[in-house]
Amino acid sequence: MTEETSKQNIDLSIQMASEAYQFLKNTTIKERAAFMNAVADQIEALGDELFTIAHSETSLPLARLTGEKARTVGQWRSYAKAVASGIYTEPRIDLAQPEKQKGDLRKYNIGLGPVVVFGASNFPFAFSTAGGDTASAIGAGCPVIVKAHPAHPKTSQIMADAIVNTVKEFGWPEGIFSHITGTSYEIGTYLTQHQNIQAVAFTGSFNGGKALFDTANRRENPIPVFAEMGSINPVFALKNLIENKAEALAKEYVSSLTLGVGQFCTNPGVFIALKGTSLDRFIAAIKNEIKETIPSNMLHKGIYDNFEKHKTIALQQPDIEIMASAEAEDGKGSAVIIKTNTKNFINNPVLSEEVFGPFGIIVTCENQEEFIQIAQKLKGQLTITVAATQDDVYENAALISLLKDKCGRLLFNGMPTGVEVVYAMQHGGPFPSTTDSRFTSVGPDAVKRFVRPISFQNWPDEFLPEELKNENPLQISRMVDGEIHSGSLKL
Amino acid sequence: MTEETSKQNIDLSIQMASEAYQFLKNTTIKERAAFMNAVADQIEALGDELFTIAHSETSLPLARLTGEKARTVGQWRSYAKAVASGIYTEPRIDLAQPEKQKGDLRKYNIGLGPVVVFGASNFPFAFSTAGGDTASAIGAGCPVIVKAHPAHPKTSQIMADAIVNTVKEFGWPEGIFSHITGTSYEIGTYLTQHQNIQAVAFTGSFNGGKALFDTANRRENPIPVFAEMGSINPVFALKNLIENKAEALAKEYVSSLTLGVGQFCTNPGVFIALKGTSLDRFIAAIKNEIKETIPSNMLHKGIYDNFEKHKTIALQQPDIEIMASAEAEDGKGSAVIIKTNTKNFINNPVLSEEVFGPFGIIVTCENQEEFIQIAQKLKGQLTITVAATQDDVYENAALISLLKDKCGRLLFNGMPTGVEVVYAMQHGGPFPSTTDSRFTSVGPDAVKRFVRPISFQNWPDEFLPEELKNENPLQISRMVDGEIHSGSLKL
Numbered sequence: 006m007t008e009e010t011s012k013q014n015i016d017l018s019i020q021m022a023s024e025a026y027q028f029l030k031n032t033t034i035k036e037r038a039a040f041m042n043a044v045a046d047q048i049e050a051l052g053d054e055l056f057t058i059a060h061s062e063t064s065l066p067l068a069r070l071t072g073e074k075a076r077t078v079g080q081w082r083s084y085a086k087a088v089a090s091g092i093y094t095e096p097r098i099d100l101a102q103p104e105k106q107k108g109d110l111r112k113y114n115i116g117l118g119p120v121v122v123f124g125a126s127n128f129p130f131a132f133s134t135a136g137g138d139t140a141s142a143i144g145a146g147c148p149v150i151v152k153a154h155p156a157h158p159k160t161s162q163i164m165a166d167a168i169v170n171t172v173k174e175f176g177w178p179e180g181i182f183s184h185i186t187g188t189s190y191e192i193g194t195y196l197t198q199h200q201n202i203q204a205v206a207f208t209g210s211f212n213g214g215k216a217l218f219d220t221a222n223r224r225e226n227p228i229p230v231f232a233e234m235g236s237i238n239p240v241f242a243l244k245n246l247i248e249n250k251a252e253a254l255a256k257e258y259v260s261s262l263t264l265g266v267g268q269f270c271t272n273p274g275v276f277i278a279l280k281g282t283s284l285d286r287f288i289a290a291i292k293n294e295i296k297e298t299i300p301s302n303m304l305h306k307g308i309y310d311n312f313e314k315h316k317t318i319a320l321q322q323p324d325i326e327i328m329a330s331a332e333a334e335d336g337k338g339s340a341v342i343i344k345t346n347t348k349n350f351i352n353n354p355v356l357s358e359e360v361f362g363p364f365g366i367i368v369t370c371e372n373q374e375e376f377i378q379i380a381q382k383l384k385g386q387l388t389i390t391v392a393a394t395q396d397d398v399y400e401n402a403a404l405i406s407l408l409k410d411k412c413g414r415l416l417f418n419g420m421p422t423g424v425e426v427v428y429a430m431q432h433g434g435p436f437p438s439t440t441d442s443r444f445t446s447v448g449p450d451a452v453k454r455f456v457r458p459i460s461f462q463n464w465p466d467e468f469l470p471e472e473l474k475n476e477n478p479l480q481i482s483r484m485v486d487g488e489i490h491s492g493s494l495k496l
Numbered sequence: 497m498t499e500e501t502s503k504q505n506i507d508l509s510i511q512m513a514s515e516a517y518q519f520l521k522n523t524t525i526k527e528r529a530a531f532m533n534a535v536a537d538q539i540e541a542l543g544d545e546l547f548t549i550a551h552s553e554t555s556l557p558l559a560r561l562t563g564e565k566a567r568t569v570g571q572w573r574s575y576a577k578a579v580a581s582g583i584y585t586e587p588r589i590d591l592a593q594p595e596k597q598k599g600d601l602r603k604y605n606i607g608l609g610p611v612v613v614f615g616a617s618n619f620p621f622a623f624s625t626a627g628g629d630t631a632s633a634i635g636a637g638c639p640v641i642v643k644a645h646p647a648h649p650k651t652s653q654i655m656a657d658a659i660v661n662t663v664k665e666f667g668w669p670e671g672i673f674s675h676i677t678g679t680s681y682e683i684g685t686y687l688t689q690h691q692n693i694q695a696v697a698f699t700g701s702f703n704g705g706k707a708l709f710d711t712a713n714r715r716e717n718p719i720p721v722f723a724e725m726g727s728i729n730p731v732f733a734l735k736n737l738i739e740n741k742a743e744a745l746a747k748e749y750v751s752s753l754t755l756g757v758g759q760f761c762t763n764p765g766v767f768i769a770l771k772g773t774s775l776d777r778f779i780a781a782i783k784n785e786i787k788e789t790i791p792s793n794m795l796h797k798g799i800y801d802n803f804e805k806h807k808t809i810a811l812q813q814p815d816i817e818i819m820a821s822a823e824a825e826d827g828k829g830s831a832v833i834i835k836t837n838t839k840n841f842i843n844n845p846v847l848s849e850e851v852f853g854p855f856g857i858i859v860t861c862e863n864q865e866e867f868i869q870i871a872q873k874l875k876g877q878l879t880i881t882v883a884a885t886q887d888d889v890y891e892n893a894a895l896i897s898l899l900k901d902k903c904g905r906l907l908f909n910g911m912p913t914g915v916e917v918v919y920a921m922q923h924g925g926p927f928p929s930t931t932d933s934r935f936t937s938v939g940p941d942a943v944k945r946f947v948r949p950i951s952f953q954n955w956p957d958e959f960l961p962e963e964l965k966n967e968n969p970l971q972i973s974r975m976v977d978g979e980i981h982s983g984s985l986k987l
Contacts, residue, residue, distance in 0.1 A: 027897055086978075097941075099918040108910060110920035117933070118901065222713045226876070226927040229934065385717070398959055405959075406518055410609065414951040417959070419599060427590040428975050429601035431951035436717040442608070442948040443720065450588075450949070457933040458941070460905040460922035468889055468896075468908070482980075484919050487577075489973075 009187040015195065021180025022119035022148040023201045028178050030115050030146050033471045035479055037144055038089035040175055044143075045081035047167035048074065048135060055163055062157040063129050064302035069265065070130070077130040080426050081140050087428075087449030088144040091481030093456055096472050098485045098494070101463070108463045111473040114456035116146025117229070118203030121196045123217070125208035126156040126304050127268045133157065134184065135164035137426070137451055138206035145455035147204070148181045152196060155188040156305040162186075197221050197230070204455055207232040208270070208446065210311075211359070211437055218440045231454045233446045235359050236386040236438040237274040238421050241376060241408070243397035246418070247283040254392055255290030258365070259342075261420030263298040263331070266338045267363030268308065270432075271388050271421040274359060275350075277368045277379055284369060291342060292329045300333035300340055303362065309337055312362035316341060319360055324349040328367060338362060347375040351382050376404050385435025385442065386412040388421035411435060413442065500678035506686065512671025513610035513639040514692045519669050521606050521637050524962045525579050526970055528635055531666055532576035535634075538658035539626060540569045546654055553648040554620050555793035560756065561621070568621040571917050572631050578919075578940030579635040582972030584947055587963050589976045589985070592954070599954045602964040605947035607637025608720070609694030612687045614708070616699035617647040617795050618759045624648065625675065626655035628917070628942055629697035636946035638695070639672045643687060646679045647796040653677075688712050688721070695946055698723040699761070699937065701802075702850070702928055709931045722945045724937045726850050727877040727929040728765035729912050732867060732899070734888035737909070738774040745883060746781030749856070750833075752911035754789045754822070757829045758854030759799065761923075762879050762912040765850060766841075768859045768870055775860060782833060783820045791824035791831055794853065800828055803853035807832060810851055815840040819858060829853060838866040842873050867895050876926025876933065877903040879912035902926060904933065 010018075029037075056070050065073075087093065094113045101109040120142040124133030131137060134151045142149045153161035165184035172181050185192065193213075197205055197220045205221060207214045207230065214232025221230045240258065247254060261273050278284045303309040320327070324345055331340040340363035350356050350368045370376055383389075389412040391398070391405060398405060398417075409415060413434030424432055424447050432447035433439045439446075444454045466475050475494040477483065482491045501509075520528075547561050556564075578584065585604045592600040611633040615624030622628065625642045633640045644652035656675035663672050676683065684704075688696050688711045696712055698705050698721065705723025712721045731749065738745060752764050769775045794800040811818070815836055822831040831854035841847050841859045861867055874880075880903040882889070882896060889896060889908075900906060904925030915923055915938050923938035924930045930937075935945045957966050966985040968974065973982045 026901075030900070031897070083978075097919040099916065099920040107916060108914075110916060110918060112920040112922050115900065218718070219713075222710075227709070227931065228927075229932065395956060395958075398956075406522070409521070409606070409950060410517075413949070414953060415955075416953040417955040419954050421953075423599075425590065425598060425601060427601060428588040428978060429590040429603040429951055431603050431949045433949070435948075436719075440718065441720065445949060457926075458904070458922045458924070458936060459900060460920055462905060462907040462912075463910050464906075464908040465886060465889075467886075487574075487919060 009189065010185045015185055015192070018150055018180070018183035018185060019119065019199055019201050021178070022150055022183060025148040025178040025180030026116070026118050029148055029181060032146065033479060034088050034091055034094055037146060038085040040171060040177070041081050041085035041088065041140060041144060043171045043174060044135065044168055045078045045085070047171050048081065048164070049078045051163065051167065055160070058163065059129050059157065059160040062160050063304050065129070065304070073128060073130045076426060077135060080131060080137050083426060084140045084144050084449050084452065088452060091472065091479065093145065093452045094472050094481070095458070096481065096483040098473065098483055100486055110460055110462050111469060112458050112460040113470060113472045114458050117455050117457055118147060119201055120147040120149050120204045120206060120455055121202050122149055122151045123193060123207040123209065124151060124154045124161070126154045126308065129157045129160045130164065132208050133164065134161040135168055137447060138208070141451035142206065142455045144452045147455045150183045150185060150196065152193060153184060153186045156307065158186055193217060194220055198224060200226070202228065204228055205230040206446065206454065210234060214440060229454065230440055231444050231446060232440045233270065233433065234437055234439060235270045235361065236434065237357060237359050238271050238386055238388045239275040239277055239383065240273045240390040240392055241404070242276060242278040243391065243393040243401055244279055245394040245397045246392045247278055247287060249394065251283050251286035252290045255287050256294050257420055259291050259294035259298065261422045262365045263340050263363040264422050266301055266303050267340065268304055268361065269422050271424060273390060273420055274364065275366050275368060277370060277376065280369045280371060288328055288367065295329040295331045295340060295342065298331050298340060300331055300338045300363065303338045308361065312338065312360065315358065315360040316362070316364050318355060319343065319364065322353055322355055340364070342367060344369065347371065347379060351378060357384060373401070376401070377407065380404055380407045380411065383411045385438045387432065387434045387438045388412055388414045388416060390416040390419070390421055392418055413438065413445070500680065501676045506676055506683070509641055509671070509674035509676060510610065510690055510692050512669070513641055513674060516639040516669040516671030517607070517609050520639055520672060523637065524970060525582055525585055528637060529576040529580035531662060531668070532572050532579065532631060532635060534662045534665060535626065535659055536569045536572035536576070538662050539565065539572065539655070542654065542658065546651070549654065550620050550648065550651045553651050554795050556620070564619060564621045567917060568626060571622060571628050574917060575631045575635050575940050575943065579943060582963065582970065584636065584943045585963050585972070586949070587972065587974040589964065589974055591977055601951055601953050602960060603949050603951040604961060604963045605949050608946050608948055609638060610692055611638040611640050611695045611697060611946055612693050613640055613642045614684060614698040614700065615642060615645045615652070617645045617799065620648045620651045621655065623699050624655065625652040626659055628938055629699070632942035633697065633946045635943045638946045641674045641676060641687065643684060644675060644677045647798065649677055684708060685711055689715060691717070693719065695719055696721040697937065697945065701725060705931060720945065721931055722935050722937060723931045724761060724924065725928055725930060726761045726852065727925065728848060728850050729762050729877055729879045730766040730768055730874065731764045731881040731883055732895070733767060733769040734882065734884040734892055735770055736885040736888045737883045738769055738778060740885065742774050742777035743781045746778050747785050748911055750782050750785035750789065752913045753856045754831050754854040755913050757792055757794050758831070759795055759852065760913050762915060764881060764911055765855065766857050766859060768861060768867065771860045771862060779819055779858065786820045786822045786831055786833065789822050789831060791822055791829045791854065794829045799852065803829065803851065806849065806851040807853065807855050809846060810834065810855065813844055813846055831855070833858060835860065838862065838870060842869060848875060864892070867892070868898065871895055871898045871902065874902045876929045878923060878925045878929045879903055879905045879907060881907040881910070881912055883909055904929065904936070
């Protein structure tokens with residue numbers, strides 16, 4: 006049973022975060038990068054106890070947890086490097102032109118203020134307490150209050166301790182990081198409504214994310230909420246590709262659908278293809294492939310219950326047919342793939358809702374025109390895959406142009422379940438996959454969610470932040486009078 | 497009387513904008529920059545008729561209109577230059593690493609889709625139909641639907657024609673730009689609610705901007721609204737500065753407060769200083785200074801009525817005292833400066849509301865602590881001025897740190913009414929000065945409001961946008977494997 010942080014302690018954490026912000030916003034990018042690298046060291050040094058506890062709380066296998074820990078450490082380090090480079094500080098200097106009566110203007114980005122992070126259950130390290138949201142908020146210069154995911158409270162505490170230890174090691178204000186625990190829905194609302202909170206990051210369900218978004222927008226002073234709420238990640242299998250590779254595609258699809266018991270935001274839940282012999286071969290192959298998969302335990306009872314509930318609702322819809330399934334021994338997390346036609350898929354909104362887990366829908370199209378109809382009706386997605394040959398791309402230019410409007414990441418073949426932590430990654434997308442398609446929650450660009458520009462007009466050099474001083478003590482690249490400039494300014 | 501665009505024609509404009517988006521999003525940054533420069537040429541070529549009509553519709557003097565036209569042309573050209581540089585495209589390439597089973601990922605920013613622009617009445621050229629919002633949205637790759645401000649319909653039409661002519665000249669789809677006219681509130685709601693609209697830009701009153709923000713967030717698929725809703729732009733006059741320069745400061749303050757009949761978003765509506773002989777000198781000086789100002793006509797009846805209404809409400813508040821005023825001959829737009837104390841200012845929210853026009857409040861503080869109390873209570877502002885000597889800055893570090901949290905632009909002396917169109921300008925700020933402090937509506941960075949990232953995974957080079965092709969045909973700076981890279985990629 007997760008202990009509930011008392012309201013007094015929540016208020017205290019928020020108060021301390023506000024005070025810590027006055028400190029943190031005045032640190033330089035180099036100081037914050039050093040802090041982030043130290044957090045990475047702390048996490049890297051965590052021993053086997055972390056894996057034992059995380060495994061007992063999440064059922065995730067050791068190999069996955071080992072990889073996820075390395076990824077989490079790598080996230081802190083790569084975000085630190087990006088922050089130190091000044092890329093998210095965006096220093097811009099327009100020098101005075103006294104002859105034109107123009108003053109000196111210097112702009113850079115500062116952190117928004119205290120940020121509340123709601124971690125995900127499916128990545129207990131990389132997207133939870135010490136995950137990408139926390140790393141990017143601190144990199145931006147924002148104190149963080151984490152609302153721990155109740156599915157892995159002990160894992161969350163170990164990760165929280167790693168950050169708290171770093172705060173102590175640096176002698177920084179305690180309020181830089183707080184860890185709030187509890188299971189009640191009200192805690193999230195309370196945190197999001199609090200006047201001192203300036204932004205929210207969330208990864209989870211549509212209902213959870215949308216509720217926080219609405220709460221934040223109803224405040225007297227609305228604040229940004231970046232909620233990553235998942236999606237159904239359609240795969241459009243075009244004519245030549247499926248004809249050439251029906252069996253290989255089936256193998257790849259089933260493997261991606263059932264990977265990690267389907268518990269990924271980018272799980273490819275919908276497969277769209279033309280009716281015909283190629284699709285028949287694909288379906289025959291998935292029936293075989295799915296037999297090879299052994300369903301394992303899902304992360305926690307809440308996810309399992311939701312999976313069964315939404316799967317059952319989907320299976321009760323008219324005009325669907327079960328194509329393939331893999332029964333788990335204890336019945337938990339059994340994989341199912343159903344089939345329906347375009348008309349039914351378009352007209353029945355239930356079939357466009359994410360079923361978080363190993364559940365897929367094959368949508369059969371009568372002709373190319375139906376691909377377009379489906380694309381037009383699609384809601385915003387994190388990813389869309391075009392399984393295609395080069396000829397297919399030429400023959401479906403209008404479809405592919407349209408698909409760009411519906412996703413954050415467009416794949417040419419390959420399945421979307423690998424989310425690399427690099428600059429070029431977009432883990433975001435049009436609503437409802439996220440609440441703001443202009444941002445990503447994976448890759449260093451995630452920092453952008455938590456910064457805002459401030460301009461200084463005519464300030465003496467001594468009072469400017471290091472990032473904007475003439476001397477350029479941090480030796481960063483700056484935009485000076487409209488041109489990129491890396492040196493110091495001799496005025 | 498402004499003609500109301502029919503609902504059928506609005507729907508047609510939106511439909512055409514959606515179609516034009518399929519074209520515009522696939523143009524390169526160089527093509528859009530060329531278009532923007534051509535719009536600048538069209539506007540530059542407009543003759544005296546523009547000034548005659550604009551003057552008759554806005555009462556703005558010819559000198560001001562001449563300057564504003566040049567500014568508008570300059571805006572299109574400087575935004576075009578910025579767009580062409582690729583700075584808002586942010587190309588990021590992470591090359592495949594087959595040995596690590598990592599695919600090729602390439603990300604860049606595309607336009608969000610059709611944008612609705614609500615122009616302001618106080619800048620009929622620079623912030624209206626062919627103003628900064630329209631220029632930045634088109635630069636981003638978004639078709640624009642302008643809802644013309646009903647205060648200057650003919651001016652708006654001339655500017656719309658300049659853009660329409662450019663669309664024709666380029667042979668681009670007509671839906672790139674549409675001009676909707678009308679006075680009803682419902683048109684704005686209708687446009688903002690429409691499923692095909694992807695973003696909204698607004699400059700005007702709090703009530704207008706907040707209503708659009710709420711409408712956009714209540715949509716089934718919420719969209720971003722950047723509303724610049726003005727502010728009271730406080731001036732904190734610190735001890736030594738006002739002691740040294742009471743009279744000069746008074747001259748500067750009155751001049752800024754009454755410039756353009758006070759019709760600027762950055763008009764310094766509140767002046768905060770310690771009680772005492774220096775402030776007495778300041779007040780004596782403003783009484784003289786204000787006599788030198790000759791109130792002229794305001795922009796339109798709506799603004800005048802609002803000014804008189806809010807001024808009257810402010811003057812009816814308890815514990816205020818009129819310090820100085822300048823009566824207009826016809827009574828329109830008379831300037832008034834009142835005085836109150838900290839306690840009254842903090843406790844009476846009416847006194848923190850913007851009175852759009854030449855109206856100022858002097859707030860007297862008993863001690864330094866009251867500056868902090870006022871700063872803590874302040875809502876978000878576009879600008880805050882610290883009128884200070886260097887000693888004052890050292891003695892008020894906590895105050896100045898706090899003021900950074902309350903504004904988008906912090907001035908060291910000088911008045912905030914000049915808004916330069918440069919990279920380092922921030923015309924934005926925490927709520928309620930705008931709906932999203934992370935963006936600006938002035939300077940090329942205004943483009944950022946209307947773009948979102950999209951990643952391409954494993955796409956053959958021939959299908960990638962020019963901005964991301966190996967050859968780098970646009971010769972722009974790109975982030976490749978985490979490092980800035982300007983050349984082509986030899987793979």
